[in-house]
Amino acid sequence: MLYREAGQFKTSYLADSAIFPIRQDRIGIALILAIAFVGVPLVATPYFFSAILIPFLILSLAAIGLNILTGYAGQLSLGSAAFMAVGAFASFNFIARIPGIPMLVAFAAGGLVAAAVGIVFGLPSLRIRGFYLAVATLAAQFFIIWFLTKVPWVTNYNASGVITAQPIVILGYRFDSPPAKYLLVLSIVALMALAAKNMTRGNLGRKWMAIRDMDVAAEVIGIPQMRTKLLAFAVSSFYCGVAGALFAYAYLGTVEPEAYNLDLSFRILFMVIIGGVGTILGSFLGSAFIVLTPIVLNTTVTWLDAHTPVHIPASAGSNLEVVVFGVLIIAFLILEPHGLARLWSIGKEKLRLWPFPH
Amino acid sequence: MSEVAPVTATSRPSAPRASARTAGGVILAVDHISLAFGGVKALTDISFDVREHEIRAIIGPNGAGKSSMLNVINGVYRPQHGTITFRGVPRHDVNTHEAAAQGIARTFQNIALFKGMSVLDNIMTGRNLRMKATFVEQALWIGRARNEELANRHKVEEIIDFLEIQHIRRTPVGRLPYGLQKRVELARALAAEPVLLLLDEPMAGMNVEEKQDMCRFILDVNEQYGTTIVLIEHDMGVVMDISDRVVVLDYGKKIGDGVPADVRANQAVIDAYLGVAH
């Protein structure tokens, strides 16, 4: 009975509406934050920072963005990566064209530009839904990447189309070591995740879910569909935009349209599906899963190749990845549409009863 | 859609309602409303009024246009002709969310709850118009965001107590039996503290006990909060028991209007219910 809510009676609605009403959860989250901010930097290797932790965090942020739009507001989007690209390129231009602009301001402004573009591409959602909306966002994906590739102004007339990202300097400090970048990304992601949790647990989150579950009924109780949907597009694209800027500046080190292709949009969608549609926690779980699975598969394949008589070609790892993802997506869609986050809460439910089964 | 109950006396004594609540002036006037879907005339030149604090029933056979009438009143459908005057303001049509802002709430014939949300969240959603915090305040959980959440939670808990659904507060609505879902939908409508409450067959598909509970709730809402209620119901016993006045529709036309006893004695109404050819 390590995990119980018994004896923890809520004496006020304030306590009841807290983000983590159960004490063990609060301890858990404090522990995770302590480990993430203090423990990890002490032990992690540069490879671990650059290849695993930083992309995991950045993609979690993008997944939160998509989850707000798709999981909460019910508007399917296949254009997340394009909105990330808008954030990255907008930040690049702010930094390149406005001398002395603080880096964080540039990232936030990049997010705002992405939000504005998100609103424009969200307009069709007022008329069409489901499959047709997905196709419209797919068009956004292709159009935006095409635009960024074809209009020389956005790449500052850079001939190759691949721009080296300016170094991240905040208050005179250069964030160029992997742990420094990691801590910066972690701070931004933690704060934005908290903000997302706040939005989704209150009135705004309920309005989004109301539109998702039954839009006519939502209108009838006074929720303006247009405003609420477009706000979801804006907030979601803001999150994707900031994630895109971080992706370029803290992960890739370059700003290039190709990094934000349809493939990335799908990976973010898979994170949401596998992690859990309509949960903030699920965005992290899904991201961890999608980032780690290929690494684990590749390591396994290499190990098997080296330590067993079977010869496995190096390409098997990436092929296996495609197969495993495909199977998992289908399995989750059929068996557990609420993803890892639901499995987690079922696990907690079991733990609550443990060791007594009834 | 439920069966049309025949016009017969009910098992329960159907004495005229004690008029403790005095109906006031006209709060809603429906004037010459006509609505058609392509060739289908759902409503033809319908006029009637609803007085403050009364319970006004709309009855009629399947397809008579009852639900369409409610949909016109709160803006889901736009009539081709006619005006709706609510609290003295005449209008041809209105946005549904504006109607909500003016104090009109409703329930649906086919339950329209938010399936992915808990009972508590569904009811809290009913209070969205009273929560003014901007999304920035909500993201930072400061100022109005926090205070409004708490203040409105108090009101919602009051409604939860009133409708006796404390035990299912945390349950996702999709898992509830039909009768309880109907009650939660009423709770969501009440959460808006409406001036005018439109109920589309609130008792359809319920067993006798659930129906009695629902009747009691409707009467209590009407008496305690003074809410004006327009109610569609097929169960004649219920209609005769709880309504002050009744409008009868048939094939989109109004064929009767008056106090329950008069309507029941009306030959056109009896014919409509017995299916006499037109």
Ligand SMILES: Nc1ncnc2c1ncn2[C@@H]1O[C@H](COP(=O)(O)OP(=O)(O)OP(=O)(O)O)[C@@H](O)[C@H]1O
């Ligand atoms: N959205 C719509 N599109 C087309 N026709 C409609 C629509 N809504 C209603 N109708 C038609 O209008 C007529 C009246 O329907 P309405 O639902 O108002 O009847 P009702 O009296 O509520 O019936 P019931 O007792 O079966 O609920 C019917 O012929 C119906 O088919």
Ligand SMILES: [Mg+2]
């Ligand atoms: Mg109907």
